[in-house]
Amino acid sequence: MNGTPRVLNRILIGIFGLLLLAVGLLLVLLAAVPAVAAWWQGWSSEAWDRVRTGSESTRIPGQSESWLWIVMVLLLIAVIVAMVAWLAQQGKGRSNILVAEDDAGEVPGYVRIGGGVAEQALRAALAGRPDLAGATVATYDFRGRPGLRIRVQPRQGVAPHLLAAEVSALVEALDAVIGRRTPVFIHIGSGARSRFGRAERVR
Amino acid sequence: MTHAASMNEVPSGPELPGNPGTYADPESSGEPGRQRILARETTSSRAGAAVVAAILVIAVCGYALLETAVRAVGQPPWLIDPQTAADQVTALPAGVPPVLLGTVGAILLAAGVGFVLAAILPGRRARHILADPRAAVVVDDEVIASALARRARLAANVTQEQVMVVVSRREVQVNVRPTSGVPLSTGDLQAAVEAELRDMAPEPMPAVRVNVASSGVIGA
Amino acid sequence: MSVATGRQLAGHNRINTQALTSVARAAAAEALGVPAQDVRADWNDEDGLLALSLVTPIAIPSLTSVLRDPSRVASFGGPIQDRTVAAKAQILRRVTELSGAQLSRVDIRISGATITDGGRVR
Numbered sequence: 001m002n003g004t005p006r007v008l009n010r011i012l013i014g015i016f017g018l019l020l021l022a023v024g025l026l027l028v029l030l031a032a033v034p035a036v037a038a039w040w041q042g043w044s045s046e047a048w049d050r051v052r053t054g055s056e057s058t059r060i061p062g063q064s065e066s067w068l069w070i071v072m073v074l075l076l077i078a079v080i081v082a083m084v085a086w087l088a089q090q091g092k093g094r095s096n097i098l099v100a101e102d103d104a105g106e107v108p109g110y111v112r113i114g115g116g117v118a119e120q121a122l123r124a125a126l127a128g129r130p131d132l133a134g135a136t137v138a139t140y141d142f143r144g145r146p147g148l149r150i151r152v153q154p155r156q157g158v159a160p161h162l163l164a165a166e167v168s169a170l171v172e173a174l175d176a177v178i179g180r181r182t183p184v185f186i187h188i189g190s191g192a193r194s195r196f197g198r199a200e201r202v203r
Numbered sequence: 204m205t206h207a208a209s210m211n212e213v214p215s216g217p218e219l220p221g222n223p224g225t226y227a228d229p230e231s232s233g234e235p236g237r238q239r240i241l242a243r244e245t246t247s248s249r250a251g252a253a254v255v256a257a258i259l260v261i262a263v264c265g266y267a268l269l270e271t272a273v274r275a276v277g278q279p280p281w282l283i284d285p286q287t288a289a290d291q292v293t294a295l296p297a298g299v300p301p302v303l304l305g306t307v308g309a310i311l312l313a314a315g316v317g318f319v320l321a322a323i324l325p326g327r328r329a330r331h332i333l334a335d336p337r338a339a340v341v342v343d344d345e346v347i348a349s350a351l352a353r354r355a356r357l358a359a360n361v362t363q364e365q366v367m368v369v370v371s372r373r374e375v376q377v378n379v380r381p382t383s384g385v386p387l388s389t390g391d392l393q394a395a396v397e398a399e400l401r402d403m404a405p406e407p408m409p410a411v412r413v414n415v416a417s418s419g420v421i422g423a
Numbered sequence: 424m425s426v427a428t429g430r431q432l433a434g435h436n437r438i439n440t441q442a443l444t445s446v447a448r449a450a451a452a453e454a455l456g457v458p459a460q461d462v463r464a465d466w467n468d469e470d471g472l473l474a475l476s477l478v479t480p481i482a483i484p485s486l487t488s489v490l491r492d493p494s495r496v497a498s499f500g501g502p503i504q505d506r507t508v509a510a511k512a513q514i515l516r517r518v519t520e521l522s523g524a525q526l527s528r529v530d531i532r533i534s535g536a537t538i539t540d541g542g543r544v545r
Contacts, residue, residue: 006243009253010322016256017318020311027308031301044293051289069271076268083257083264090250105508107515109475109528113503116535117481124538125486142236150338157353160342161333161403168337173489179502184338185240190345 002140003093005086012086095141098148099180115139118148118174118182125170126150131158133191147183153191160188240339247326252318327372331405344370347405351375351396358395359387365420375400375409383419440466443522447475450517454510456482456499457537472527475518480535481506488540507531 029036055068099113119137126135134153139146150171154163167186175181270285280287296304331347333340352368355377359366369376377396381387393413400411444464452459462479481503484495500506511529518526 004248004250006246006248009249013249013252013256013318014322016260017315017320017322019315020318021315024308024311024313024315027304028312029308030296031305031308037296040295041293041297044295048289048293069274072271073268076264076271079264080261080268083261087254087257090248090253099504101504101508105511107511107529109511109530110532111504111507111511112530112532113507114532114534117483117503117533120536121483121486121538142240145236147236147240154346154349156349158346159350159399159403160346164333164335164338164340164342168335168340169490170486171337173486173493176493176496177483177486177489177502179504183236183240185244186335186338186340187244188333188340188342188346190343190349 002091003089003142004091005089008086008089093140093142095139095146098139098146098182099178113178113180115146115148118178121174121177122148122150122170125173126152126167131155131163142183145183147185149185149187151187151189153189163188237339241332241341244339244341245328245330245332247328249321249326252321256318329371331370331372331407331409334404334406342405347375347403350403351377351399354399355379355392355396359392360385361387361420370409373407373409375411377411377413378416379413380416381419383421385419387415389413389415443518443524446521447477447514447518450514451477451479451510451531453517454513455479455506456539461537469527472525474528474530475514475526476530476532477514478532478534480537481533482537482539485538485540503533507533 026036026040030040051068096115097112098115098118100110101112102110104111115138119139122137123135126132126137129135131154132152133155134151136151138149138151140149141147148171150167152163152167154160164186171184171186266282270280270283270288273280274285291298329344330341331344333342348368348370351370352363352366355368356363356366359379359381361379361382365380365382367378369378375396377392379387379392392415393411396413397411400408443466445459447464448459448462451457451462451464457480462477465476465478467474467476482499483503484499489495496502500509511531514531515526515529518524
């Protein structure tokens with residue numbers, strides 16, 4: 001559970017895929033179909049000539065090159081920066097504050113409850129349970145609102161719905177202790193990453 | 204594919220934890236984002252493909268940037284001069300062995316199709332949703348299989364090695380090798396697994412299929 | 424900072440920042456049930472008045488004990504949010520009482536939890 005931009009990912013990956021597909025298709029056709037080769041040689045050299053005359057007419061005064069190259073450089077830099085920004089968005093989203101309230105009560109000043117409170121309380125409650133092989137709790141940011149992600153790894157054979165009910169009860173106790181209901185996501189997992197296969201096997 | 208039983212009857216009624224109404228209607232639990240969280244967590248984020256695509260684009264653009272910048276400043280090119288590159292590209296397929304061209308093209312084509320599929324297909328993860336009034340709960344299919352295998356083992360009175368459960372999105376397959384000489388009631392086993400599944404109430408509710416092997420295990 | 428003494432004597436007492444910090448930390452520790460050494464206090468000037476900023480853990484009952492007995496929350500003074508809001512006022516009163524300094528605001532950030540069950544701190 002994090003802030004990875006899913007829709008954006010799919011759009012950009014789709015565009016990238018289409019580009020690869022187009023280039024690949026062109027290369028295959030060029031290699032296999034002579035008619036396509038003839039067309040390509042004609043069309044692309046025409047287009048390139050046009051670009052070249054264009055660059056001839058746009059020379060920087062005093063330089064031997066046209067400023068189109070500079071434009072190209074800027075464009076490439078822009079794309080690279082965009083890609084780096086896109087990369088950085090993957091797997092974001094950890095946050096720290098669960099509750100924030102300003103100037104409540106008689107005295108001015110904020111009250112902020114950090115995620116660490118919920119994390120510690122839940123971890124302590126889940127530690128030492130014989131039916132769990134592990135538990136992690138983290139605070140994250142979901143569309144501007146804070147949320148809790150609880151990940152538990154039950155031992156073999158543990159009934160997940162019973163476990164979910166107990167963890168859910170602990171969360172309700174946490175609500176009472178903190179004084180606010182935070183959205184909670186519980187993931188009952190197997191430890192190893194769940195694969196995308198259509199079937200999962202276990203004894 | 205024939206199913207041994209259909210799991211279409213889910214007992215309704217607010218007192219049962221399996222009632223789909225409690226989590227299918229997020230407004231009632233006061234969390235409008237719950238459906239979105241569940242949709243997120245049951246499908247792939249494609250972060251892996253995104254990273255690969257981004258890195259490839261950065262590499263290609265980085266190299267192009269290098270050559271273009273070098274050219275714009277008027278210096279000799281690093282590896283390939285953009286001008287010569289353009290000349291060679293426009294002259295394709297001349298100058299490049301067709302087998303090489305075709306192979307590279309095929310690879311790019313396949314990769315492109317792969318990325319497009321990654322973008323379009325839902326990429327469902329091997330997980331199911333559990334109903335819960337307070338939290339959004341998602342369970343790995345392995346955990347469900349493990350719990351059902353345990354139930355099946357107890358109901359069939361066999362050892363762990365004799366039971367294998369496969370859980371997929373819409374079906375649960377229970378494969379049992381009975382103990383030689385000890386008859387096994389398929390109907391009882393099916394009922395037991397279905398009962399456990401009903402208590403669990405995963406969404407989407409899979410159908411249960413029990414396969415009893417024709418050969419048994421001796422002296423288990 | 425200088426402070427006029429409560430009695431009718433001429434003269435001022437300067438209370439240095441260190442002493443003020445100790446007072447603030449002790450007040451917070453008392454209000455929230457944690458050791459004073461775990462409390463961090465920072466000062467800022469706000470138009471001539473003092474702004475106090477605290478970062479501190481808070482003592483809470485264990486979640487399992489709350490499940491068994493929901494009244495444990497009330498016995499700790501209520502939910503964290505209410506306790507912290509009340510603590511702001513308590514701390515401000517204490518600090519003003521002991522030092523005479525005028526506080527404009529008290530910010531509290533709860534950084535963690537000390538899980539206390541029946542007197543034993545875990």
